[in-house]
Amino acid sequence: MSLNTTPRGQRLHIALFGRRNAGKSSLINALTGQEVAIVSDVPGTTTDPVAKAMEILPLGPVMIIDTAGIDDVGELGALRVKKSFEVLNRTDLALLVIDPGRGFGPYEEEVLKRCEEYKVPVVTVINKIDLYPEVVRNGLGVELASPKVFVSALTRQGIEELKQVIIQHAPKDWTMPTIVGDLIQPGDLVVLVIPIDKAAPKGRLILPQQQVIRDIIDHDAVAIMVKERELKHALSHLGVKPRLVITDASAYLKAAADTPPDVLFTSFSVLFARYKGDLETLVMGVKAVDKLRPGDRVLIAEACTHHPIEDDIGRVKIPRWLRSRVGGELHFDVVAGSGPLPENLGDYKLIVHCGACMLNRKEMLSRLMQARRAGVPIVNYGVIMAHMHGVLRRALSPFPALQALLEPAEEEMELELELLRRVRG
């Protein structure tokens, strides 16, 4: 997940506007969890607007554009302000940061006017509520058409809500810049394992398979497709080791067994969990499976109202496996459809979400944020299926930071399963 290999043009561009010392740079640090901007209480520390590639969890890679104070003074200051507004040309979303000690005035009006002019959605962020707690109750004394969020960049209060609002106002077609391109180098061989079963459409490839192939060849690498039965044969007929093997979840065990241990291994569903949402949140969620106790409530969340099939993955397979793992009864509720998750999320010990093929990234991230804010672990079908098959650690091999999140217990179970597989041949 190298930041450097992500093309600038495809990241969500977020520009921050506000008077000098309103706390724009501190807010960036609070959003990214890093000390990246120069924070100082000397007004006017930021001069030329600089776009910086950053990562906001769980939003993923973004481009943050910090601008000079809109109240900058003097000839040079006026030039800085002019340059600040020019960034609206390449901005997806603007944050107007307000210091309650100074309030909403002509400077802030100017920002809203300019954003309207450039048709850039704007979110008003009232900062420093640790210093001015009364502003949350009393407001700014103006009626704003645009959404507003109260935060403290210092105490991080309201930051999660701000992320949620940022997601809501991101462009509809906002995606991750790449599905797999950041994991490979030009010229790499990438093997895709595609079982042909009754579910496979005749004479076609499903869209996720097409997207991964395109992403591979768009990144100057070589995409190699086989059924699971030919994987071993194909690997033995390549002159070099492939960089990565990506399997369909239905062939997890066979593909994992036939892929040499020193070759990176993952699945389409793990890649799309990252592409369509946030893999880290989901991996954190899977750990809650081990903490489930008989009698706990689990929410199965489906994005579409499909007709449940026999042996349905969300309504039959996963509940059956969870009950057997817990060794007792669990209470399952199912919600289906788009829009936010139900308000009583706090009643659940775990949310199991579908693969979200009918949701865009915005919608899925919104739901992940909703679960995070409610403090409820959330996992999706792809990640929990990998866990059920004992291959999650292996399927996270391209993401060592996430692998490290898994409990040692999980590792032991994997080793046991690996031994079992070898014994069975």
Added chain:
Amino acid sequence: MSLNTTPRGQRLHIALFGRRNAGKSSLINALTGQEVAIVSDVPGTTTDPVAKAMEILPLGPVMIIDTAGIDDVGELGALRVKKSFEVLNRTDLALLVIDPGRGFGPYEEEVLKRCEEYKVPVVTVINKIDLYPEVVRNGLGVELASPKVFVSALTRQGIEELKQVIIQHAPKDWTMPTIVGDLIQPGDLVVLVIPIDKAAPKGRLILPQQQVIRDIIDHDAVAIMVKERELKHALSHLGVKPRLVITDASAYLKAAADTPPDVLFTSFSVLFARYKGDLETLVMGVKAVDKLRPGDRVLIAEACTHHPIEDDIGRVKIPRWLRSRVGGELHFDVVAGSGPLPENLGDYKLIVHCGACMLNRKEMLSRLMQARRAGVPIVNYGVIMAHMHGVLRRALSPFPALQALLEPAEEEMELELELLRRVRG
């Protein structure tokens, strides 16, 4: 194009019915151009209905089911008749063969009744018109709802028309059993060259690419996809030589140059010319290019009424190339849309047809048959483009019988071009 590797289930199944000695077996020979059925004038030579895999040009692979005479006598004869009608369970199209000397009677009525019962379309074939020429004028004395064709299996009169009618009554979804599967063996490596230019849809593969990938992995082989720039690199990183390289037509020269001479080489458009129609007819058609003279009329036939783009392949590129090749003016007419080709086909020295992505195999074959019957050479964009790039012989390497159809002159030109390419590097 081995007949044996084509699965039986996907071939067009044609069953022949008729009285003993109506000439069913001779008709099969006339359709296939081979002496395959046992022909004899002893009534009742055919006993148990036998399904045989055969090739009818230009229809491609079919399954012919020859049945016992429907007027067979005795206990054994009655059993044979019963078995004959049972084949209607696996028949796409029935031919009712009539000997005008015996006429249309209760036996024939029974066949039509049974076909209606099994919902199998039936074509009445009045045979032996060399012996009974008056039947063509006078008919059979009955009104038939189903189509009828007058033929002589002996002189081959009417056989081309019968093929046309067979195509018209084939099932709508009738296709070739495979696009590329008959050219490869299980475990083979097949490399697909897919240039990513502005015309490529973002994040997807076009349907023909998906179909070829699926066909390869469905046949237990390995599909390897690269952009043209990475072809050489990919070939050098495979442990074995690939069986076949298939290129997009837009990368003909680069892909041909980078593919070792001992590796089979073709293009998506050549494969689809075969899958969607008849490659032999089109290769015969390309030879007419060399016979064009200034002043000749050429018909450009497009299957859809797309908005012509600048540098349109059918309206600009091919006419420009043909004019320069002929060294003078040519008269081009363009027809666009589905349905039969215009009736004045005889006015043209060459028909250049589009890739037929909007036509099914039935419709494209119908048009090829129409051109054949009018005696006008027909070629399609894919085949003529390969010829224009001097790579047609190379692109026919999986089809040596068709390669042999090309003039030596063509070969010499290819060699010249090859030399030119090497000189230019």
